[in-house]
Amino acid sequence: MSKKSNTLWFMLAATILNIVLMLILFLICFILITRFVDPTSSLVPLWLGLSFLVSIGGSFWLYSVIIKWMTKRFDLEEKLAPLFARKKKKPRRED
Numbered sequence: 001m002s003k004k005s006n007t008l009w010f011m012l013a014a015t016i017l018n019i020v021l022m023l024i025l026f027l028i029c030f031i032l033i034t035r036f037v038d039p040t041s042s043l044v045p046l047w048l049g050l051s052f053l054v055s056i057g058g059s060f061w062l063y064s065v066i067i068k069w070m071t072k073r074f075d076l077e078e079k080l081a082p083l084f085a086r087k088k089k090k091p092r093r094e095d
Contacts, residue, residue: 003081010080014067022059029054 001009029051037047070076 003079007080007083010076011083014063017066018059018063021062022055025055025058025062026051 030048033044033047033051037044
């Protein structure tokens with residue numbers, strides 16, 4: 001497999017991991033809300049919105065920690081192609 005195909009598969013797996021982490025964190029927050037918040041409370045929508053934000057932020061944080069660990073552990077910098085390559089600057093033409 002080439003570096004570009006490795007990068008494609010890695011990004012696909014990492015995206016799925018991020019979505020799964022977000023769902024797990026949202027379910028944990030939702031379970032905590034159902035356990036500790038009164039269902040007749042007027043603050044339930046606020047708690048749900050807060051749990052949504054926590055699940056997004058927490059999943060991005062966990063994702064970055066996992067990706068950094070995997071990069072060091074499996075030496076991914078040598079096995080993956082860079083996503084955004086620097087373009088060579090053309091020398092300025094002086095007329």
